[in-house]
Amino acid sequence: MSTADTLLAAVPRSPSAGIKALARLGFAAIGVVYVLMGVLALLAALSRDHGVQADKEAAVKHLQDLPAGNLLLGLIAVGLLGYIIWRFTQAIRDTESQGSGAKGWSFRLWYICSGLFYSGLALYAGRLALSGHADEGTDASKSLAATILGWPSGDWLLIFLGLVTIGIGLFQGYRAYSHKLQSDVDGQDLTGTQQRLVYRAAQVGVTARGVVVSLIGYFFVEAGWQSRAAEAGSTNEALGLLAGMGPLVLGVVAAGLVLYGLYSLVQARYPILHGL
Structure with missing residues (x-):
């Protein structure tokens, strides 16, 4: 049994209901991360401090300072894992009815890559939740x-x-x-x-x-x-390049990232999940 099959088999209740719940939790987790990341970038723009870390790992790490921070980190990790499972489900089941042609397989590959994009962050948040620290390692x-x-x-x-x-x-x-x-x-x-x-x-x-x-x-x-x-x-270097163009440029993009996070939270509340 593949890893994806093992994860899908572990979903509670009916598979479709469980995957829907995981997908919604995933949207919520992504929303929280992007809101925090955007806020950090906005603070960097306002203070004109180009050295402020404003990537996803920095955003997640700030959750430690909040009440019940470890619980929040655990929920973020589970949510991102849920998003990964949902993306893999889209690819395996062809929930968007893209077909088996070149276009269909390109979309399936995109779903898998979209899920894997958050795998490192899910692992990072999980380690922070369990041990209170995590080695960020090499970029x-x-x-x-x-x-x-x-x-x-x-x-x-x-x-x-x-x-x-x-x-x-x-x-x-x-x-x-x-x-x-x-x-x-x-x-x-x-x-x-x-x-x-x-x-x-x-x-x-x-x-x-x-x-x-x-x-x-x-x-x-x-x-x-x-x-x-x-x-x-990565994201931090991209924001650093934008900061070099001026605080206004960084501020506009940072505000956009906050809006993206809020949009993801709306998706978590009112999702459209085909084929489930």
């Missing part, structure tokens, strides 16, 4: 870049990865302004004004996230072009 982006550069034609592969990542970031902007976000939230219980507010928040938030993802892709391209893993960077 994951730099580690990945170093590994790829060790392969034959690794520099070109890294440039390709960077271009794909930039494409994903640009695709976020396309989703934000092509009315596709309207299918992410069940707005039946929301008034017309509330629906418009949620949609506008989603547009700004998804665009801000796309900007950060595109910058991470740019760092990969630079690392491949210069054959130096040190040129790769």
Whole structure:
């Protein structure tokens, strides 16, 4: 039995009901992380302190200082795990009815990558919850870049990865302004004004996230072009680059990340989960 099958088998109640609950908890966990990350970036913009850590790990670590911090960290870890399970379920069951053609398999691959994107953060939050500390270790982006550069034609592969990542970031902007976000939230219980507010928040938030993802892709391209893993960077480096453009630029993107987090919390409350 595969790891995915083992996790899915452990879901309580009916599989569909359990996975729905995990998906909603996952959206909530992502929402909390992005709100905190955006707030940290906003504080950095207001204080003009380019050295402030404002990535996902820093956001999660700040939960330790809150009442019942370990419990909150545990819920974040479980929520992110739930999101991963839901994304794998989308890929395995083809819940979005994308089919078995090239387009369908590309979407399934995207679902898997989207889930795995939060796996390191889930592990980090879990370790903090259980032991009160966790080694942040080497930057994951730099580690990945170093590994790829060790392969034959690794520099070109890294440039390709960077271009794909930039494409994903640009695709976020396309989703934000092509009315596709309207299918992410069940707005039946929301008034017309509330629906418009949620949609506008989603547009700004998804665009801000796309900007950060595109910058991470740019760092990969630079690392491949210069054959130096040190040129790769993650969210914190992306926000640092934006800070170098001025506090206003960083502040706008940071506010967008807060809105993305709030949008994820709305998704947790009013999700649309196909095929479950």
